[in-house]
Structures are given as structure tokens and as C-alpha cells.
Amino acid sequence: MLSILAGGDTTSASMRVVVYYLAESPDAYRKLFTELTSASLTLPAQWKDTRDLPYLDTVIGESMRLNPGIAMVFERVAPDGGYTLPDGRYIPAGTKVGINPSVTNRDYTVFGQDADIFRPDRWLRQESEAAEEYQERHRRMNDTCNFVFGGGRICMGRYLAMLEIKKLIAILYSTFDVSGVLYPLVQRPCTRTFDTQLHPVDHKHEWTYRNAWLAYQSDMPMTITRRAV
Template sequence: MALGLVLAASFAVAAAWVIWQLCFSRLSAFPGPLAARLTDIPRAIAAASGHVDDVDRRRHQKYGNAVRTGPNSISFSDPSMIKVIYATKNAWRKSGMYRPNDVLMGKQRMSNIFNTQDNAWHDKAIRPIRGFWSMSKVLDVEPLVDETLKLLTHKLDQRFVSDGNVCPMDVWLSFFAWDVTANLTFGRHYGFIEQEKDVDNLITDSTKGLYYFAPVSQIPWIDYLLDKNPFVRIGPKPTLTGVLYAFGVVAQYQQEIKEKGKPAGSTEHYLDKYLELKKTDPEMVDDNQIVNWLMLNILAGGDTTSASMRATAYYLAKNPGNYKRLTDELDAARLALPAQWKDIRGLPYLEAVMQETIRYNPGIAMIFERVVPETGFTLPDGRYIPAGTNVGINPAVTNRDKEVFGQDADVFDADRWMRSDGESTEAFDARVARMRDVAEFTFGGGNRVCMGKALARLEMYKLFATLYSLYDIKLVDPSHEWKYHDAWFVYQWDMPMTISRRQRL
């Protein structure tokens, strides 16, 4: 009898909660899937599927520009909301979805500049190094990019051009992206290109960490039971491998300088720059702070740029018209190789290809979640979003907006970034400025925008100007479709390609 009463009471409470969520929730004005109104589990399942970008686009097509994705979360598809949610001043703080990206070392939980929810701490920590990331300062490390580019082209010639072997292009572009990041950051390669393998499983461990992060970030308290519990830690450990690697390199490099001094005439890399700050401001800058700064490079430098690099090679192979316009432009430019930024920054079709890649296949393709501030927020249509609600935008959604990018926004076509026949200069400039403004959200927005976007552009532009000046790069089977998994960063694979030397005019 007592058990029956308990069960009946439990059922009544559960039923009342469901009715409240469906009919009286503070977010009941926002449409969305029925299950999403009751639990975050559908969000986690979508993230685990590896195709949450498609899921988010379909949701907005069905439910409109503001979709309820969980009991306390809303997704937006209106590009005009970007500057509202991701403002520079009075920035909305990041939600708890980023917390699983913390590192647990012993009993100490370490946040980083990327995932901290404390905007004041973030701004204070980033201030000393912000000036290093403008394009004018990034160009200081261009010789280090050239070193890695020469190493890559040597290996491509040796392994695939001379012998005619099929190149797993996804693998080699990942090797380049990670090795060039290491060279710019530490003044040394990880060794992926030279050894032709994933050295110390750095890429594998990073990928596993993000495959874990993507679904767990949608129900972040689960991380306390899995990776952050004090007893038996379950699953991959996001960013731990990178943190341990960075601590090891910082200690080793400082010891080398102490014993041998810095090599004369060497190019200053980011670790050099940060160690100088340690000398000038020892009270603020210690090895922990330096590693926190270096993690910005390690966390995003390899994975995001390699995603965009793979997408560029794949979609050029899929679009012969875009491919030919690019190679014709490069031939006419008669570039010195490796391509130099001063020579390629003004090439309009190279710019068009890079912009279209960033738009069509953003390297990060999940919702950048923020928390509505204490004042709450009222949408232009009058709907009110209470304080504490998690809201955000997925660039994979806004980058396909047909009002901004045209009715063919679901098609890759670099020509959209070029002036059309009969289009006035003023109309073209306005159209491209609007497209660029939305597509730039791929790098985040406001006070948390990715500082490394100038560096990413430098690497990508130089890489493809060099590769497509030297080689014909094509899919073995033009009808072949790659595979991908969206796990915050987008991972693509299965890109078998042939590489042959081009006849440069």
C-alpha cells in the first residue's frame, strides 16, 4: 500500500513537471521538438551523432529563427543576433557547456582562456598578449610557416609525386596544420610530417577529447561523474595531453636557453615572446600563465585550421570551375614559392576560395553558447528571454542564410565572392561586406573572438597558393564523398587524392 502511494505520488509529480514544462515554462513561447522541452538528452544525442550542424539547420527550417533546444536553451538563426549575443562591451558570459574542457591535474581543476566563464579574468589574462596577434605581428613568424611548407612539399614530392602513390590528403593536411602550429608556437615541429605518423598520439588524443566534449558539453554536469570524479575517471581527458606537452616544452626550452643561449638569427616564436613577458612582469607571468597562453595555440591551431584546409582541398576537387579560376590566377601571379603574404594578399580569387571555405564548412560547427544577463532580453517580436537562459548561434546555420549569401547558399561556390556582370562597385562592396561580416562569426565574436584568426589566414593562404601553384591535386574518383564528424571542431576524412607537378608558365 505504502509503495503504491509512493509510486502514485512520484507519477503525479513527474506528470505535473511535464505539464509545467510544456505549458507554463518561462520559455514556452519558443517552439521546438517536444523532447527538447523536457530534457537536454536530445541535444547530447545530436552532438554525439557527429552531424549536429545538419540537425541545427533542419530545426530552424522547421521551427523558425528561435528554437528551443533544451529546457533552458534557445538556438538562433538570425544573423542580426550575432552582435547582440556576442558583444564586445558588457559581454554575455559563456555557459557551463565549456566546463568539461577544464583539465583535472591531481585534485586541481584548471580552466583556460578559451573556456573560462569569467570575462573579467579572461580580459585580464589576454591583455598582455593581444598585441602579438594582429596580422602585422603575425607576419613576424612567416619564415617559420615557410620552413614547414618546404618540409611538406618535399614529402609530397617524395611520397606521392615521384612514386605516384595515392595521397590520403586529409592526413597530410592535418600533419601540416599541427606541425606548423608547433613551429610557430615552440620553434620546433611535433614531427608528424617528418615521421609520417601521429607522434605520441597527439592528434588522436585531441580528437578523442573533442568526441567526448561535444555530447557531454550539452549536459555538462555529467562530466563530474565521468572525467572529473575523484575516484575512477572515465573517458578521454579533454586538453590534458596538450597541457602536459606544453609544460614539458616550456621547461625544456628554458633549460636549453640557460645552458646554450638562444641561437643567433633565429626567428622569434610565441614561446620566446611569452618568456620575454615573464622577464618584464614576473609577478603576473609564470610558467602556468605561459602554458595557459600557449593552450590557445594548441587547442585551436591544429584542429580548426586542419578542418578548413581539408575542406578547401575537397571542395576545390569537387568544383572544377573554382579550381581552374584559382590556378589561372596563381599562374598569372608568377609567385615566388613558398608563396609570400605580400604577394598573395591581393589575389581576389584566392581570397574568394578561402572565404567560401570558411563560410560553407566552418571549422567549428556547434552552438557558441552564452547566458542571458540579469536584465533578461526582449526580442524584436516581443518575446522575452529570462536571465540565466542559455542561448547561442551555430555558424553552420547563419553561414547558410539565403538572405545574406543568396538562394544557392547550400552550394559551395567561390564565385559568390566575386563581382557579378552588371553589378555596380557599390552594390558589390556592400554585398561582400555583409557576407564577410556574417561568415567571420566562424571565428567567434565580441570579446571572445578567436585571436588566432589572422594566423589561420596566413597559414591557409600561403599553403594553398603554394600547393596549387606547384601541383595538380584531384580526387581519385571525382564522385567520391568524404566522411565527417562534427565534434565542436569538424573532423573530415577519406580524401584519396592524386598529386602531380604542374607546368608553371
């Protein structure tokens, strides 16, 4: 029962955010499309074929960074004797503390001044960046984002969740063109045609986001068309 409660809405919320951001970001959509096309997955794709697709990882990681499936704190209680944080601040024994990944995942000192926008390429090495510099930046981003699955005591379904999300997104975008009816995405990567006539684009439209400890997004009208083989 716990697995169903803990594993259902969290995973579906995480899948929804990937679809939403891809519909808003033609550049990321095109890069993912290119990666999936070269991977020529045998559908339904298996885990062994989807686990090492770097851009797929990047898109999913960036989506979950901005919208973690659980968007409030899991409390911890400071132990007897209290606890001193690395920066020297002291937390008295018995104090309840917690970290909300929705907040820490937008830390400008870790993700940069554009932390509030979806930019999967932040996870890739920049041209001007030395290898060690990139490794360190990537490690900090990764460590911060790990709180999406809790810290210390962590999610038991973490690896299953990532397997489900990667397989679903890889299969969905290998089989269908998925575009947001009301979002700025107008270019369909496979046909190179534009969708504006079919669906007037309302650049102001945003989804409805409800945080009820679990995150619920709605009002995301999409067009899904099976891609010609």
C-alpha cells in the same frame, strides 16, 4: 597549450575543405590556377605576396563558409535584465544562447537560394549588380561569415590562421596539380589533359564528415602530382 588545441584541428579542417571543394569544382580550380600563374610567386611564397590574391580569398572564404572549422555553438549567457534582440524577441536573464556558423552561413536570405553549394563567385560583383548593391550584399555575407571565428569574444589566432591557410593553399596549388581521385574534377588546368582514364570518376562519392564540435573530414582520396617547371 590552448593555442595548440584551438589552432591545430580548426586550421587543418579549413585547409581540407578548400582542397575538397577545389577537387569538385573545375571552374574554381581553373580560375585559381590562372590567378596563381599570373602572380608567379617565388616559392615558398611569403605573406606579402599571398595576402592580396582576390580569387584565393574568395575560394578560401567560400570553403570556410560551407564548412567552418568549429561547427557548434559557443554559448553566451543573457545578462541580468535579459536581452532584447533587434527583431524584438526577449531573452530572459541567464538563458544560454549561441550561434552555430554552420547554420547561419547557409542563410538563404543572405547567401541566396543556392547557399548550400560551393560557388566562390557569389563573393564577386555580378555583371548586373550596381556597386552599392554589391557592397551591401558583400557586407552582409561577410558579417555573417565572421561568426566562424566567434562573435564579441573572438578567436585569438584568427589572423594567424588565415595567414597559414592562404600561404599553404597558394604554395600547394602553385607547385602541384591536386585532383580528387573520386570526384568530378577531371581537367588538369596546366596540361589541359583529362584524367578520366587514370581514375574512374565516381560522381556519387562524398567525403565522410564528422562533427565533434571540431569538424573532421576524411575519405578524400587525392592525386597530387608535382607540376613540371
